[in-house]
Amino acid sequence: MKDKFATQFQAVADDTNSPKLVELQNHLDEMQSNGMTAMTMRSVLFQKMLDVYQVPSNHFLRESETPQRIDDPSIILRLKQLGFAKKPSYQIH
Numbered sequence: 001m002k003d004k005f006a007t008q009f010q011a012v013a014d015d016t017n018s019p020k021l022v023e024l025q026n027h028l029d030e031m032q033s034n035g036m037t038a039m040t041m042r043s044v045l046f047q048k049m050l051d052v053y054q055v056p057s058n059h060f061l062r063e064s065e066t067p068q069r070i071d072d073p074s075i076i077l078r079l080k081q082l083g084f085a086k087k088p089s090y091q092i093h
Contacts, residue, residue: 039066046070053084 015021031041043066053076055061061082067075 042066042070049075050079052086053079054087055079055084 028041032038046066047062049070050059050061061079
């Protein structure tokens with residue numbers, strides 16, 4: 001182990017060449033080419049996150065300014081403190 005370089009033990013991450021990520025990047029590039037700004041995309045992603053946490057459409061969070069970092073863990077903590085939870089990933093029929 002002493003003779004191994006740190007670069008040989010890099011953290012495992014999503015494969016940037018996976019078909020799903022490549023397709024997503026292509027869609028994002030297309031949206032930007034069609035005039036959607038990164039700021040607008042961030043706002044849309046924030047609203048989708050509120051959807052995932054089942055925040056009603058008339059809730060004050062929907063009208064608040066989009067946070068600078070939508071990956072900030074304090075946002076999730078606040079949602080949980082307000083009593084919101086993620087939608088289940090499955091449906092019971």
